[in-house]
Amino acid sequence: MTAVKDEAALFAFAEFDPSAGERVGYSNYSYWRSTFRVFLKNKTAVFLLIVLGSILTFTFIQPLLPGQMNPTKIYTDPSTGMQFRNVSPGARFWFGTNSIGQDLWSRIWSGTRTSLAIGILVGLVEMFIGITYGALWGYVRSLDRALTEVFNVLDNVPTTIILMLLAYIMRPSFKTMVIAMCLTGWLGLARFVRNQIVIIRDREYNLASRCLGTPTRRIILKNLLPYLVSVIMLQTALAIPSTIGWEVFLTYIGLGLPVNIPSLGNLVNEGRLIMMSPELRYQLIFPTVVLSIITISFYVLGNAFSDASDPRNHV
Amino acid sequence: MNTAADREKLLEIRNLSVDFKVKGGVFTAVKGVSFDIYKGETFGLVGESGSGKTTIGRAIMRINDASSGQIFFKGRQINGRITRELDRVIMQSIQMIFQDPMASLNERAKVDYIVSEGLYNIGKAKNEEERRASVQKALLEVGLLPEFASRFPHEFSGGQRQRIGIARSLIMGPELVVADEPISALDVSIRAQVLNLLAELQRSMGLTYLFIAHDLSVVRFITDRIAVINKGEIVELAETEELFARPLHPYTRALLSAIPVPDPIMQRSKKLIRYDRGCHDYSVQGPTWREAKPGHFVLANDEELGRYRAALQADAALSES
């Protein structure tokens, strides 16, 4: 009996709710969640992120640890009254000392702090200038010709010359370094931003914004830049080791930071001078290793994040 | 039905030409096009790709510049340099619906921002509560649930996205809506939804549509008058049923015959008419825009016009018998 009743019930009309069909959420794709998912799949990048993160944290907490020495102080042996020159790495001086008796361990961390500070500061300023220039260049058609000419002129002057000139004119200092590098480094990002914007500026959603009267500023901020995250991240991540590289170069040619401010550039340079004696090579090796790790990490991380934030990789 | 005399002209296009700079010269996408759109009607502009129909729509929206000719909205010229005040007025009065629902919404913005974007621009978004209420109202009007405001476009289907785009335009309270192939990129079963929505909104909000499309059979359902455009020139303009019943220009006839009908027996017995520019002999006299019959215009020279009029008369005689 119940079987027949069930059957009758089964073959009766069901209640129809039109909004049920509407409610279907098509996907729960979240841009940032997918970005991090793809990024985390890259084991090398995650490893280097941890390494870089550790180095960064350490550079800032190092001075706060107990028993750290002053990076600029010249240490003398109380028993002999002589400076601790060129002492090999050991129990007292973990990384040894340099040719005038300064502790290399604290110098390296101090130097890393300085170089990173320059690198990050310059990176951020370059990001700002590069995005602004590139966005206006790419989006505002009336400015296209003018900005292209300016760009070409600046691009054609070798960075080396500009940096050398500026460092020579304004005497070498932290501020000088930052200003000089900001003036030259934004070109790459500006061009990438401009190219990307030229590609997406005539897409329908941007036309729609124009029809709605959205001002250029908001179109750039809300319609265009969010699509450039990939490009911007890459350029900025690469700018940091590049800046440190320029700093090393300028130090090499004598236009870097004054010797009393430790920086990776100074340290590498000092180490280079005594490279020939095998027992003193540690003075070159330590700063070079730190510099290499930082450079490689930023490079790999920049690329990994840039790839991860490209929606085409969000499968 | 209003007579032609007492219908208000909302949009007038006079000899509009649009040129594009291309490698090696200039490409004329629109060649001296003229037509009027009356208040409250749905005007169809039908052509194939490259015909210039989208360019006309964009020229009206001031996305593309008109190279020559004039566009009048409610009697005021809106192409070329205009005052900021007029710019503001037409921004609210004329809005556009785009073709591709996948490309016409900002993927990185919430539906909330997308729909109310225009309000920010005309200063109507100051009061957050009011703004949210406007968004809710707009979403409901297009048949979407208000809870959708906090989501991103990728969470929705093509039809729903298209409706978000419609809500975005309507929230401005326009009088004229330029619909650029609004259903071409949608699935077949969704097209009906959107067409119904557009028809309903026209009734409730008193809208006037310029409906740009490439499919004559679809346009038949929604339009009052149709203009057929080929390679930058309008070749025929008539009321919808008149155009279907008595197409005059060979291009119109070829277009009609090429559209496949969803009926196997009928489709298979159809003969395909091909259009060849060579069928016109304009060596002696070039074509101009003529009125073959009240309300039915065609691009023809004297000789062709004579033939068309004769055909119309023959047809009229037949219907009466």
Next chain:
Amino acid sequence: MNRGNPILSAGNLVVKFDLRGRILTAIRGASLDLYEGETLAIVGESGSGKSVFTKSFIGMLDTNGWIDSGSIIFEGEDIAKYHTEEQWLRVRGKKISMVFQDPMTALSPLRSVGKQIEETVVLHQGLSGKHAEYAAIELLERVGISDPAARYRQYPHEFSGGMRQRVVIAIAMACKPRILICDEPTTALDVTIQAQILSLIKALQRDFNFTTIYITHDLGVVADVADRVTVMYAGTIVERGTAEEVFYDPRHPYTWALLSSLPQLGVKGRPLYSISGTPPNLFNDIVGDAFAPRNPRALTIDFVERPPEFKVSETHFASTWLLDPRAPRVEPPAAIRSLREKYASSLAGHGTSRDAGKSKGSES
């Protein structure tokens, strides 16, 4: 149309994709028989699985997709079991060819059109040098490209959309396939060009004697080309039959809805019949009939158990509980019933007795 044994038989195919860690079941058990020499149309909308279904016949699923279960019997072998590219290359491009929607992306912009056709000719016909060139030029001519010897040297961007699609068809024909799959071949083309391409494919089918599968959402195209029609929804086949059966006597509510909502059938001033809602999310398991939530005439059982295929005639089948003898009688919507008559009158505009295609005056 001769019957006999099918040349291709898909049995209960299930295809899944791994999308960002979640499994999407694109095809949920679909079966298909293809007979020699016929033209079969697979109709469906986005998400129906029509493209994925045919791509699985030639091993062209994306890297994150796979055939989970089911069989595809072709020339005595179950090609669903193929794992390696090597195995698929015996079939793909050789015995089963595919023409895609966008001719722009199907052709390489860097090589001349002739070279691209030649490549396939060399591969499949074993010709070389001048012979291959002549074969390629002949193919260009066959697909209706005038002055083929000159156009042989040109690059894809020098061709219009319709011409490019002809080139793509030529490449597909180079191996003289048994089956040609056309995936929305004319959707990106103008309507006048579309008509030409469709008649080209018909002509080639007569001359080269192959079987065609059309994948499309355009019911007009289906009416033009198809002998048999298969309707897909949410990864399953909901109805199949001859073109006349499906157009004039549809049985599944989705087919009713699809046919009723055609704007060509609309009456101005009255709303078009439209299906509410959106197709289901295929990430989730679907219980019962996938179309039920959007079907105003759904039965309770539609939400409980998936309907089996019911027979309407030797050639006509539909998967809907409405065909179960225990189900109540439901009439198709009025629009469907008068489909035929509506067409006859709406197209001619006046006088249905005259041929619908004839126009007044002369045709130039």
